[in-house]
Amino acid sequence: MLAPRRLGLALLLGLLPLTAAADDRSLDVVAPWEITGLDPSTSGYVFARMGIGETLVDTDAEGQPSAGLASDWQVADDDLSWRFTLRDDVLFHDGSPLSAEAAAKSLEHAWRKPGMLDSAPIEAIEAEDGEVVFHLHEAFAPLPALLAHSTTLILAPDAYDESGTVRELIATGPYRLASLAPPQRLTAERFDDYWGEAPAITQTSYLAVGRGETRALMAESRDADIVFTLDPASRARLMRNAQLSIHAEPLPRTIVLKVNAGHPFLDDQRARQALSLAIDRSGIATGLLRHPEAAAAELFPEALGPWHLGLDAGESQDLERARELLAEQGWEAGDDGVLRRDGEPFQLTLRTFSDRPELPLVATALQDQWRELGVDLNVAVGNASEIPSGHQDGSLELGLAARNYGLVPNPLGTLLDDFGSDPDDMGGDWGAMGWSDAELAGWLATLRHDTDPEVRSELAGRVATRLNQAMPVIPVAWYQQTAAVGTHLQGFSIDPLERSYRLDELRWAE
Numbered sequence: 269m270l271a272p273r274r275l276g277l278a279l280l281l282g283l284l285p286l287t288a289a290a291d292d293r294s295l296d297v298v299a300p301w302e303i304t305g306l307d308p309s310t311s312g313y314v315f316a317r318m319g320i321g322e323t324l325v326d327t328d329a330e331g332q333p334s335a336g337l338a339s340d341w342q343v344a345d346d347d348l349s350w351r352f353t354l355r356d357d358v359l360f361h362d363g364s365p366l367s368a369e370a371a372a373k374s375l376e377h378a379w380r381k382p383g384m385l386d387s388a389p390i391e392a393i394e395a396e397d398g399e400v401v402f403h404l405h406e407a408f409a410p411l412p413a414l415l416a417h418s419t420t421l422i423l424a425p426d427a428y429d430e431s432g433t434v435r436e437l438i439a440t441g442p443y444r445l446a447s448l449a450p451p452q453r454l455t456a457e458r459f460d461d462y463w464g465e466a467p468a469i470t471q472t473s474y475l476a477v478g479r480g481e482t483r484a485l486m487a488e489s490r491d492a493d494i495v496f497t498l499d500p501a502s503r504a505r506l507m508r509n510a511q512l513s514i515h516a517e518p519l520p521r522t523i524v525l526k527v528n529a530g531h532p533f534l535d536d537q538r539a540r541q542a543l544s545l546a547i548d549r550s551g552i553a554t555g556l557l558r559h560p561e562a563a564a565a566e567l568f569p570e571a572l573g574p575w576h577l578g579l580d581a582g583e584s585q586d587l588e589r590a591r592e593l594l595a596e597q598g599w600e601a602g603d604d605g606v607l608r609r610d611g612e613p614f615q616l617t618l619r620t621f622s623d624r625p626e627l628p629l630v631a632t633a634l635q636d637q638w639r640e641l642g643v644d645l646n647v648a649v650g651n652a653s654e655i656p657s658g659h660q661d662g663s664l665e666l667g668l669a670a671r672n673y674g675l676v677p678n679p680l681g682t683l684l685d686d687f688g689s690d691p692d693d694m695g696g697d698w699g700a701m702g703w704s705d706a707e708l709a710g711w712l713a714t715l716r717h718d719t720d721p722e723v724r725s726e727l728a729g730r731v732a733t734r735l736n737q738a739m740p741v742i743p744v745a746w747y748q749q750t751a752a753v754g755t756h757l758q759g760f761s762i763d764p765l766e767r768s769y770r771l772d773e774l775r776w777a778e
Contacts, residue, residue: 293469294455298475301313303454306434325338337371364425417681467774511756525742526698539593545589556633568732613644619650634744705734758774
């Protein structure tokens with residue numbers, strides 16, 4: 269039986285009661301992110317994290333590409349084709365075998381839809397001699413890393429209708445989809461014919477809950493076994509709960525300010541630098557995020573190797589220098605302390621969203637800190653979609669979001685989306701807006717195909733330095749993934765690349 273409080277929450281949120289038999293208990297996961305449908309191009313991250321779908325390439329403990337559904341791969345001498353050898357013991361959830369033909373067709377569907385593969389110079393995806401072969405029209409070094417992305421989940425032929433629309437999620441993971449009720453809920457059950465080690469837990473569920481306070485309450489009442497993404501206040505409270513263990517893991521995700529560099533107040537690099545210099549990153553990281561080490565004076569954390577510059581966040585604030593840079597552009601403080609130029613106040617609107625509960629808090633801190641500089645900042649908390657839509661229609665001035673540079677085991681894929689490789693077509697929904705740099709575009713283009721480690725390392729440092737100077741996006745803090753886990757579970761850990769919730773490693777402790 270559910271406790272009265274848990275039962276009330278379950279009825280309120282539409283949760284199904286747990287089964288009585290201990291071995292058949294459902295492992296219930298709660299996170300902020302909605303399920304938008306069956307297609308991996310839009311919801312693959314949920315299906316991958318829940319262990320339902322798998323990709324050709326996986327990642328190892330160091331975040332590097334490793335064998336997934338493909339046991340091995342190699343690139344031709346001319347770098348224009350890649351061959352992926354499949355495991356020979358894999359079944360789809362409908363009992364059909366994984367074949368090169370099925371994998372190639374699934375990847376071709378993924379290539380034709382929005383996702384990581386549309387940034388690769390692919391000419392064709394074919395099945396040849398039992399292998400999946402990618403034919404390219406130019407060399408592309410990060411292809412294996414892109415094939416670890418959740419938009420490339422391998423589905424069975426019968427998953428698609430004649431038009432290529434996903435009609436049923438038939439994948440290969442240790443769990444198979446049992447029910448789906450978008451945008452909030454799915455249930456899954458153990459797939460007993462899984463090619464790898466069978467999970468100990470037989471039933472799982474996922475529920476998307478947008479409000480951080482509600483997620484924390486569900487952890488406290490044991491309406492959920494694992495709750496991801498805790499706000500700082502809730503995390504501090506939950507740490508005192510003896511029935512919960514609290515986990516945190518630094519991620520290659522950065523809280524960034526997306527800047528409309530085409531805005532007349534922000535089109536000068538010095539203006540963007542001034543806004544950055546006015547940020548008290550250490551105060552935000554310590555006081556709001558409760559992780560002093562999260563303060564970020566650059567986009568890329570140390571885990572990303574040559575992309576990391578080693579800048580000291582404690583030395584990144586210089587309010588006097590910020591004032592000097594704005595004065596050089598003609599900004600003068602009025603009687604009310606707000607900067608004005610040609611009679612116009614320095615007033616901007618920052619859009620953010622509450623799916624990540626720390627973002628509104630950080631936005632409010634920026635509002636206070638920039639007021640001291642003389643910038644009148646309005647904060648608008650809405651939906652995450654308002655930032656990319658504002659990019660598309662040109663209305664966005666500033667956006668605060670958490671950008672994941674570890675979507676694949678190489679940040680280049682995200683950088684190509686955000687900053688492009690064509691100087692005439694720069695920017696992306698979560699990256700540059702109204703800003704371009706032909707030289708940086710050339711460096712990214714070289715990184716697309718050059719496999720020399722020394723060249724790649726040197727160019728990574730150049731790209732990171734240029735972005736830090738021009739600031740088309742402004743770094744604020746590195747993200748820490750957090751989770752509250754019931755002590756009745758054993759074996760929990762956080763995947764720093766957020767590809768998996770690692771449910772197949774868990775066991776009931778009671």
